[in-house]
Amino acid sequence: MDSVLPATAPDEPDFYAGIGERLGEAHLERRLRTQQELEAHMAIQGRGIFRLERHIKMERAIALAFKLTGLYGRGHRNFLDIRLTENRVVLPTLPAAFEGYRILQMTDLHTDLDPALPEAVIAALDGIEYNLCVNTGDYRNRTRDCHRASMRQTALIYRHLRGEKFGVLGNHDFIEKVPDLEAMGMRILLNEAIPLTRDGQTLWLAGIDDAYFYKTHDLSRALREVPPDACKILLSHSPQTYAEAEGLGVDFMLSGHTHGGQLCLPGGRPVLTHCPVPRAFASGPWRHGRLQGYTSRGTGAGCVPLRFNCPAEITLHTLTRGEG
Numbered sequence: 001m002d003s004v005l006p007a008t009a010p011d012e013p014d015f016y017a018g019i020g021e022r023l024g025e026a027h028l029e030r031r032l033r034t035q036q037e038l039e040a041h042m043a044i045q046g047r048g049i050f051r052l053e054r055h056i057k058m059e060r061a062i063a064l065a066f067k068l069t070g071l072y073g074r075g076h077r078n079f080l081d082i083r084l085t086e087n088r089v090v091l092p093t094l095p096a097a098f099e100g101y102r103i104l105q106m107t108d109l110h111t112d113l114d115p116a117l118p119e120a121v122i123a124a125l126d127g128i129e130y131n132l133c134v135n136t137g138d139y140r141n142r143t144r145d146c147h148r149a150s151m152r153q154t155a156l157i158y159r160h161l162r163g164e165k166f167g168v169l170g171n172h173d174f175i176e177k178v179p180d181l182e183a184m185g186m187r188i189l190l191n192e193a194i195p196l197t198r199d200g201q202t203l204w205l206a207g208i209d210d211a212y213f214y215k216t217h218d219l220s221r222a223l224r225e226v227p228p229d230a231c232k233i234l235l236s237h238s239p240q241t242y243a244e245a246e247g248l249g250v251d252f253m254l255s256g257h258t259h260g261g262q263l264c265l266p267g268g269r270p271v272l273t274h275c276p277v278p279r280a281f282a283s284g285p286w287r288h289g290r291l292q293g294y295t296s297r298g299t300g301a302g303c304v305p306l307r308f309n310c311p312a313e314i315t316l317h318t319l320t321r322g323e324g
C-alpha cells in the first residue's frame, strides 16, 4: 500500500498496518481505493451542481452571487459568530459517577476555508468548562490534495483545548491525517471504542469512520468489546447511522456533517443538508426509539465562509441520569 497518496502519507513504514488493525483491513482497502479515485477525479461527492469536487468553481459563483446582492459581509460575520449551544441529555443508563458530565462538541471546522476561523473558535471557547472534548469530523474543506494547511489551522485551535480529546473522520478527511490529529492530543476513533472511567464506573465512547462517502463505518466492530448493558455514546460524522445505532443499543449519538443547512431560509429551514436523513435529524437534538442524538450545525462551514439563518455552534452536552 506504500504507493498510495505519497503527497500526504505519513513517514512511518507501519502506518497502514496499524490503521488496518484499528479500522479493519477491508475498510482500509475500501478507503484507500476511494481516496485514490477521488484524487484521480474518478469519484465524486454530492449530487448535481453541489458535487463537492466542483466546489472550486461553485464557491466562486456562490460568493459572487452574495457579493452582488450585498449580503456577503453579513454572511461572513455570521460565519465567525460562533455560538455556545447547551444541550441537556437525560440517560437512563448513565453511571452515577458521570452525573453532570460535560462533553464539548466541535465539528465541521473545515479549517482551510478561511484563515479567520481559528481565532473566532478560540474566542468562543473562552470560559467554557467541560470534562471531555469531541470532534465529529471534517477538519478540512478540500476533499483531496495535501492536508497540511488544514492541520496547521486545526492545531492552532487544539492548543487551547484541555483534557481528553477524541474525534472521528468525516467525508472531507483522508486517513493519512490521523497521525497529525493524534499529535494534537486527539485520539481518532476508527471503528473503535474506549472506556471512560470515573470513580470506578465506566462510560463507553465509540467512534465510527465516515458513513456518508467512504462508507467505511463499522459499528459492530466498534462495539465489539463493549458490554451490551453499558452506557454507550457514539461519534458518527453523519447522522445517517441513527437506525443502526439504535439497533445496537447506543444511548446517545453525536454527529455533524449537515452544517444545519448553513445557507438557510428565514426560520432556519435548510435548503440542502447533504445527508439522507429526515429533516428532524439535520440539526439539534432528536430521538429515534431509545436512541437520543444531536446533530451540530457545525463550528465552521463548507464551500463558502458564509452562514444565513443557521448560526455556527460549539455544543456543550451535559449528561444527567434519569428516564430519558
Ligand SMILES: [Fe+2]
Binding pocket: 108, 110, 137, 138, 170, 172, 257, 258, 259, 302
Ligand atoms: Fe462538513
